[in-house]
Each structure stands twice: as C-alpha cells, then as structure tokens.
Amino acid sequence: MAAPKRPNLPAILVASDLLEGEVVFAAEQGWTRDLRQALVASDELAAQALERFGATEFLHAKVVDPYLVAVETGADGAPRPRHYREVLRALGPSVRPDLGKQADFQI
Amino acid sequence: MYAFDEFDERLVRERVAQFASQVERRLSGALTEDEFKPLRLKNGLYLQLHAYMLRIAIPYGALNGRKLRMLAHIADVYDRGYGHFTTRQNLQFNWPKLKDVPAILSLLADVEMHCIQTSGNCIRNVTSDHFAGVAHDEIEDPRPIAELLRQWSSLHPEFDWLGRKFKIAVTGAAQDRAVLKAHDVGVRIVRDPASQKIGYCILAGGGLGRTPMEGKVLRDFLPREKLLSYLEAVLRVFNLEGRRDNKYKARIKILVHELGIDAFRARVEEEFAAIDSPRHDVDPREFARIAAHFAPPAHESLPAVSRRLEEAVAKDEALSRFVEHNLTRHKQRGYAALTISLKPIGLPPGDLTSRQMRAIADLAEKYSFDEARVAHTQNIVLPHVRLDDVADIFAILRAEGLGEANAGLITDIISCPGLDYCALATARSIPVAQALALHFADPAKQKEIGPLSIKISGCINACGHHHIGNIGILGLEKKDAESYQITIGGDPGDSYALGELLGPGLPAEMVPEAVDRIVAVYLAQRQSGETFIETYRRLGLAPFKSAFKEIADVVA
Ligand code: HEM
Ligand code: SF4
Numbered sequence: 229m230a231a232p233k234r235p236n237l238p239a240i241l242v243a244s245d246l247l248e249g250e251v252v253f254a255a256e257q258g259w260t261r262d263l264r265q266a267l268v269a270s271d272e273l274a275a276q277a278l279e280r281f282g283a284t285e286f287l288h289a290k291v292v293d294p295y296l297v298a299v300e301t302g303a304d305g306a307p308r309p310r311h312y313r314e315v316l317r318a319l320g321p322s323v324r325p326d327l328g329k330q331a332d333f334q335i
Numbered sequence: 336m337y338a339f340d341e342f343d344e345r346l347v348r349e350r351v352a353q354f355a356s357q358v359e360r361r362l363s364g365a366l367t368e369d370e371f372k373p374l375r376l377k378n379g380l381y382l383q384l385h386a387y388m389l390r391i392a393i394p395y396g397a398l399n400g401r402k403l404r405m406l407a408h409i410a411d412v413y414d415r416g417y418g419h420f421t422t423r424q425n426l427q428f429n430w431p432k433l434k435d436v437p438a439i440l441s442l443l444a445d446v447e448m449h450c451i452q453t454s455g456n457c458i459r460n461v462t463s464d465h466f467a468g469v470a471h472d473e474i475e476d477p478r479p480i481a482e483l484l485r486q487w488s489s490l491h492p493e494f495d496w497l498g499r500k501f502k503i504a505v506t507g508a509a510q511d512r513a514v515l516k517a518h519d520v521g522v523r524i525v526r527d528p529a530s531q532k533i534g535y536c537i538l539a540g541g542g543l544g545r546t547p548m549e550g551k552v553l554r555d556f557l558p559r560e561k562l563l564s565y566l567e568a569v570l571r572v573f574n575l576e577g578r579r580d581n582k583y584k585a586r587i588k589i590l591v592h593e594l595g596i597d598a599f600r601a602r603v604e605e606e607f608a609a610i611d612s613p614r615h616d617v618d619p620r621e622f623a624r625i626a627a628h629f630a631p632p633a634h635e636s637l638p639a640v641s642r643r644l645e646e647a648v649a650k651d652e653a654l655s656r657f658v659e660h661n662l663t664r665h666k667q668r669g670y671a672a673l674t675i676s677l678k679p680i681g682l683p684p685g686d687l688t689s690r691q692m693r694a695i696a697d698l699a700e701k702y703s704f705d706e707a708r709v710a711h712t713q714n715i716v717l718p719h720v721r722l723d724d725v726a727d728i729f730a731i732l733r734a735e736g737l738g739e740a741n742a743g744l745i746t747d748i749i750s751c752p753g754l755d756y757c758a759l760a761t762a763r764s765i766p767v768a769q770a771l772a773l774h775f776a777d778p779a780k781q782k783e784i785g786p787l788s789i790k791i792s793g794c795i796n797a798c799g800h801h802h803i804g805n806i807g808i809l810g811l812e813k814k815d816a817e818s819y820q821i822t823i824g825g826d827p828g829d830s831y832a833l834g835e836l837l838g839p840g841l842p843a844e845m846v847p848e849a850v851d852r853i854v855a856v857y858l859a860q861r862q863s864g865e866t867f868i869e870t871y872r873r874l875g876l877a878p879f880k881s882a883f884k885e886i887a888d889v890v891a
Contacts, residue, residue: 247362248432249387289364292382312817313754316763317384321755323683323765327415327430328385 234275235298240266240307241278242317243285243294251317251329252291254278259291262333263318264306268299336399336706337482337628339447346490347444350451354378355437362434377457379450380436384758389428389436390453391443395463395481395505396424396709396716403696403707405446407689413439418692419756420677420685422749422800423502424462424709425453429756451489456497456585458488458570464506464513465710468629469672469718471664475524475533477507479626480562483617484522486625487563494570498577499585501570502542514711516541516550516831517803519587520569527556534558539569539599540591543797547833548588551596553603564615568607576602632704632719637669641722648726656740656778657729669722673703674742675715675732680776683765684750685713694735702728713749714742744781745789745854746772749800753793753810754817760793762810762817767791767846774847784854787867790825803827805868806850807834819846823853823879824871835876837883841890852882 240263241254252259253266260266269275275296282294297314299307309315319335320328329335339347354374361371375381379390391406406426410416413435414428421427431439443449452459461484468476484503488494494501506513507524515521521538535557541550557565577590591599648655662671675695678684687695695715699707702724703717710716720728732738741747748771751757753764768791775781790804794811801807807822819841822834841849854867856878861870871879 244382244386246368247434249382249385249430251385286368289362289368292368311815313384313760316754320385321765322763323755323769 235296236310237272237275237298238268238270238301238307239275239278239296239298240268240309241282241294242297242314243282243291246289246292253318254281254294259285261329263308263329263335264304264333266299266307268301268307269296336397337394337478337625343447343486344444347447347449347451350378350449351437351440351444354440358433358437373455375433376454377451378436378440379453380431380433381454382758383429383756384754384760385756386430387433387436388756389431389439389450390421391426391428391448391450392453392460393424393426393448393709394485395461395467395478396465396711397478398699398707398709398715399705400696400700400707402446402448403692403699405442405448407692407696409439409442410689410692416690417686417688419683419752420687420709420713420715422711422713422751422798423460424465424711425460426709427752429752456499456501457495458491458497458501458503460502461485461488462502462504462513462518462711464508465708465712465714465716466512466663466672466718467507467708468631469663469665469667469670470508470510470512471666472509473507473666474509474526475507476626476629477505477513477522477524478629479622480522480524480535481505482625482628483562483622484566487566494574497570497574498579499582501573501587511828511831514800514803514827517543517547517800517827518550519573520566521550522562525556532558535562537565537569540588540596542586542588543800543802544586545583545795545797546586546588546592547797547802548592549831549833551591553596553600560616560619561612563617564610564612565603565607567615568603568610571606572599572602631667632706634667634670634719635721637667637721637723639668641669641725643723644725651726653733653738653740654726654729656782657738658725659782660740660744661742662725663716665719667719671720671722671725673717673720673725673728674710675717675737676739676741676747677714677737678741678747678772679736679739680741680746680772681769683755684748684768687715691735691737694731694737698728698731712742712747714747740778741781743786743788745775745784745787746781748772748789748791749804750791751793751799753791753799757793759796760810761795761812762793762819763843764791764793764799764808764810767808767810767819767843770843770847771850774851783858785866787854788825788827789850800827801825802833803831804834805871806853808846811840813840817843819843821846821849821853821883824868824876826868830868830872837876837880838887839891841887845886845890849883849886852886853879856882
C-alpha cells in the first residue's frame with residue numbers, strides 16, 4: 229500500500245476496518261472508532277511504530293489503507309486532524325450530523 | 336418493464352455466489368486487498384470516506400414498486416435508511432458493511448437487480464432518456480435497444496477488461512435528454528429521410544472528467560440490424576488501440592481526439608467490414624421479444640384537458656406551480672409524465688429515504704402502471720399519470736416532503752456527493768447546493784429566472800456534470816481550504832457546450848452571492864422570452880465576467 233508522503237507530526241494512524249468499512253484510529257490497544265482515543269505520535273519513533281502497526285494489521289486483513297494524519301491537540305488534549313478532509317473523515321458527513329461518528333460519540 | 340429470462344437470472348445468482356465466496360476468502364486472508372479490490376469493484380462495491388459504498392445499476396432508470404420496496408428494505412436493514420440517486424441512473428448506498436454485501440446482492444437478485452458493471456473498466460450501466468416511451472417528440476422508444484445493449488454488454492468476454500470505463504447512452508427522441516455527447520458512445524434513433532427506415536446515428540468520443548470532450552458523429556445512419564456488430568467494431572478498436580499507459584488518457588475520447596474522428600471512423604469501418612456480422616447482428620426475433628416488454632400500457636382514452644385538475648389548480652397555488660413545472664407532455668392524450676423532484680429546498684440533492692421510496696412505490700403502482708424512472712437529473716419520473724390524478728398524487732408527495740415544484744429551475748441542482756462521502760473529492764458539493772437552493776428558494780424568483788441548470792462536482796472527475804451546467808461549480812482545494820470555480824454557458828443537450836471559466840475560485844460562502852450576480856446580468860439584459868442560456872449565447876462571456884469580477888475582487 230503506497231502511503232502518501234509522511235505528514236507533519238504530531239500524527240495519528242487512520243484506516244478503514246476491512247469488515248465494516250468504518251474509519252478506525254490506532255489506539256493504545258488495537259483500534260478505536262473514537263477519535264479522542266486515538267494514539268498520538270509526537271516523534272519520529274512513535275510515528276514509525278504506528279506505521280508498522282498499520283502495515284501488520286493490513287497484512288492480517290484487519291484494516292485497509294492505513295496512513296498517518298497530521299493532527300493538533302486541543303485544550304481537552306484530544307487530537308483533531310489539521311486538514312478539512314480528515315476532519316470530515318473523523319466526524320462524518322457534514323450534511324448529516326445525525327450520522328457517523330459525530331452522532332455516535334456526540335463530537 | 337423488462338423481466339429477467341432464465342439466463343439473466345442464472346447469471347446474476349452465480350455472481351452473488353461468487354462474490355460471497357470472494358468476501359469469505361478476503362476475510363480469511365486468502366485474498367489480499369490488491370487481489371480483492373478489482374473483484375469488489377466489479378460488483379459495484381467501493382471503499383469511500385466513511386464506509387463502503389454500494390452502487391446498484393438501474394438500467395435506463397427503470398424502476399417499479401417491487402424494486403423500490405426492496406431498495407427501501409435494504410436501506411432500512413443494511414444501511415442508514417436512505418439512498419442516493421446519481422447522474423448515471425444508479426443508486427448508491429453509503430453505509431453497507433462488507434460482511435452484509437452478499438446478502439444485499441441476493442435480495443437485489445430477488446427483484447432482478449444487481450451491481451454488476453457499475454464500476455471498473457467495463458461497459459457501465461446503459462442510460463437513457465427518462466421520458467422514454469412517453470415523450471411526444473419520440474421517433475421510437477429507446478428502451479428496447481437500451482435493454483439489448485445491457486444484455487450484449489453484460490459480461491461480454493472481450494470487453495470485460497477495457498483500458499478504462501465505457502459509458503453508453505441512448506435516446507429515441509428529437510431532443511437529447513440523455514446527455515449523449517458526454518458519453519463514450521451515444522446512440523440516437525433516427526429516421527432515414529430517403530427510405531423512411533429507422534436506424535441509428537452513432538456518436539463517439541464524448542466524456543467529462545479532467546479532459547472534457549464533445550462526442551462526435553461516427554455514423555449518420557446505421558441500419559437497425561447492424562447495431563451490435565457496429566458497436567462490437569467500435570469497442571474492438573478502442574480496446575486494441577486505446578491507451579493503457581496512463582489512466583487519464585485511457586478513455587475513448589482521448590483515442591478519438593488523438594487520431595481525429597475521420598481516422599478513427601476509418602479504423603472502425605475497417606474492423607466493421609472484417610467482422611463476422613451475422614454472428615453479432617441483432618436477431619430480429621430476439622429484438623421483437625425484448626421490444627414486447629416495452630409495449631405501451633393500456634392507457635384509457637381521455638379528453639386532452641382535465642376539468643378536475645383545472646378546478647383543483649384554480650384553488651391551490653402550490654399545485655398550480657407543480658403542474659406548471661413538474662408535468663411533461665405525454666404522447667397519450669389526458670396523461671402526463673410527472674417529475675418528482677429529489678431537490679427539496681435545503682436537503683441533499685438526489686437523496687431519498689426508505690419511507691419516501693415506499694411512498695413512490697405506492698404511487699407508481701396506483702397511478703403510473705407500476706413504472707417509475709430515475710432521471711440523470713437526480714429526480715424520479717412517474718411516466719404515465721392521468722391528468723385527473725395529478726392533484727391526488729401531489730397531495731401525497733407534499734405530505735412526504737416530495738412536492739417541490741422546481742423541475743428544471745435554478746434550485747433543481749445536480750450535485751455529486753463530494754467530500755461529504757467521496758474519497759476522491761477535493762471539496763464538498765452538497766452544502767453548496769443546499770446554500771444555493773435556500774438562496775433562491777422563493778418560488779416567484781425561481782419562476783422569474785426560468786429554466787437554468789446548476790451542476791456541482793466535488794472534484795475534476797465531474798460526476799456532477801459541472802462542465803455542462805448553465806452554471807457549473809467545481810470544488811477544489813486551494814491553500815488548504817475548499818474553493819469553488821464557477822463556469823457558465825454549459826449545455827447538456829442538442830446545443831451541447833462546455834462552460835467557460837468566470838475567474839478565480841471562491842470560498843463556499845461567496846458562491847450564492849456570485850451566482851446571484853450572474854443571474855442579475857441575465858435578468859437585466861434578457862430579451863423577451865429568452866432563457867438564461869440564450870441570453871448568454873447572445874451576450875457572450877464578457878458582461879458575466881465583469882459582474883463576477885466584483886465578487887472575486889472582494890476575495891482577492
Ligand atoms: C462516490 C464514488 C465515485 C467515484 C469513486 C467516482 C469516480 C469517477 C471518476 C474517477 C471519474 C472520471 C473518469 C474519467 O475521467 O475517466 C468519474 C466520472 C463520472 N462519474 Fe463518478 N465517481 C463516483 C460517484 C459518482 C456519482 C455519485 C455520480 C453521479 C452523481 C457519478 C457519475 C459520473 C459521471 C457522470 C462522470 C463523468 C462522465 C465521464 O466522463 O465518465 N459518479 N467518476
Ligand atoms: S466528482 Fe469527484 S467528488 Fe464528486 S463524486 Fe465524482 S469523484 Fe467524487
């Protein structure tokens with residue numbers, strides 16, 4: 229899987245769950261659907277560890293298309309993607325606030 | 336409506352079983368993603384921004400109550416209670432789970448539907464005029480050849496792995512309502528002036544996307560029985576000579592452009608002459624068998640004018656607007672084709688809830704000989720409605736939130752899903768459509784403006800047909816933000832034209848104001864009876880560009 233060029237840090241690892249298709253984030257343990265639980269890599273070593281995790285999980289048919297996404301951390305400490313595309317991906321369709329993670333997690 | 340024969344039935348069932356096994360092997364890890372992806376795409380299953388997306392073919396837009404109810408059922412059980420109709424007469428579900436897709440495909444097969452060839456580099460769903468069989472300007476109903484082409488192109492062994500996708504549209508009417516010139520191949524039913532025989536005018540090399548091209552006439556008149564052998568020749572030349580080195584240059588439009596239409600025609604004729612015609616030609620008995628499925632329903636003989644409707648219209652302004660904008664003249668006296676707008680002001684264009692699908696299923700069964708059509712304009716047509724019944728239908732539509740009287744007006748906006756759903760998008764498009772519809776919501780204002788098409792795409796792929804909107808809007812990324820380029824003068828029909836760029840991109844909030852300025856130029860300068868596009872053709876780009884510049888300068 230050709231990963232897009234490495235984003236600036238800090239970053240999180242985003243992928244699609246193979247079985248469900250849902251967007252998932254690498255967490256302390258495995259994957260989470262909740263952006264606030266995403267594991268943030270602040271240095272090169274941590275970013276490489278995330279990428280390795282993504283590659284293994286891809287090989288084991290758990291996820292598809294894992295890649296790093298640049299984030300900033302808000303006052304609450306939760307990561308938020310810097311690019312608008314990744315914000316939409318993390319939250320759900322902006323035209324349907326009743327659907328997606330924004331609805332499931334009230335974010 | 337065409338009914339599957341045993342061959343169709345077996346083919347679709349086998350495909351469902353195959354895909355179920357492919358999904359199993361993918362989940363067990365026996366198939367890698369690289370191996371699996373082309374297989375899922377062959378079955379219309381994409382992976383999008385938030386989830387998988389399943390694209391269901393609705394050949395030439397034909398639906399009935401049973402199909403609509405099954406779509407509603409799938410939406411409720413396996414998706415999120417709605418679906419999205421596209422400019423290619425397909426339906427997309429935005430939230431299916433991979434593990435459920437075999438079950439969904441099996442349910443679709445129960446109502447003679449499938450997702451085969453709704454993606455991938457093959458001949459895609461054949462599209463047609465949504466007023467096929469009812470339009471008063473029709474030479475012949477195009478659905479029999481649309482169905483013939485569907486059968487011919489389904490799992491055609493030679494054309495299953497083309498260099499790139501291939502889209503065919505057909506029409507049998509004088510007016511092109513099927514956007515023929517934006518298709519890889521367009522088939523137009525024509526009558527030979529000399530012999531009075533019916534045959535086909537074949538266009539080739541059209542397409543939108545990053546290199547928009549206008550389809551050109553390949554053959555003025557092709558005898559009826561030669562349709563399949565000739566298209567076989569066209570596809571062969573494309574398959575053999577089309578580029579495969581670069582996917583952006585792999586469409587037939589690039590081949591036609593690079594060779595020139597005359598050289599391309601010569602190649603096709605050469606191939607056509609060498610083809611074993613009898614093997615490929617249409618068997619007249621088979622054609623008659625297909626055509627019989629599209630025999631007109633048993634219309635009643637009715638007066639041309641409905642007193643009942645006239646009385647109701649006199650009492651109800653909303654109904655009067657609906658009748659003015661959403662009814663289209665029918666071949667049969669006392670009937671109309673009724674357009675259900677899927678553009679309620681402020682809601683995502685082309686979306687329909689399961690409840691609304693069921694309501695339309697009821698209406699089709701009760702009032703339209705069990706027929707409904709999806710239009711490329713992302714609306715639904717009830718093709719055979721008695722004028723006497725229009726007021727009753729309208730009352731039901733209104734109760735279901737489907738009574739918008741805006742067919743063909745400025746708020747009847749085509750919009751692709753854009754970045755709210757699509758992984759390829761560079762910007763959102765639905766919110767821009769919503770903002771524009773709200774801005775121009777006033778029915779009196781819409782009526783004053785008259786026919787005007789706005790078409791929006793969320794990236795250069797042009798799924799929302801922005802190039803051929805009277806006003807086209809293209810969402811791009813500029814300096815880490817969404818930005819919208821506006822074009823003007825596009826036309827999807829007989830006076831086919833690609834729009835001209837007005838100036839630099841604008842942020843979303845400025846788009847309604849910019850469109851307002853463009854419309855104001857038209858309203859100020861139109862001559863009596865002129866539509867927006869006619870005024871544009873007379874005046875040219877300049878006055879619109881200078882009105883636009885005032886807005887663009889504010890941003891700059
Ligand atoms: C959401 C998933 C979609 C994907 C991944 C997708 C992908 C594409 C791509 C890559 C092209 C450019 C093809 C080329 O230039 O060779 C294209 C063109 C097109 N798509 Fe889509 N599309 C999607 C959804 C839609 C939708 C929702 C519609 C209808 C609203 C649609 C209708 C079209 C049309 C009409 C064209 C232009 C005609 C042509 O030149 O082929 N697509 N699409
Ligand atoms: S035009 Fe672009 S954004 Fe819109 S549906 Fe097509 S690929 Fe997606």
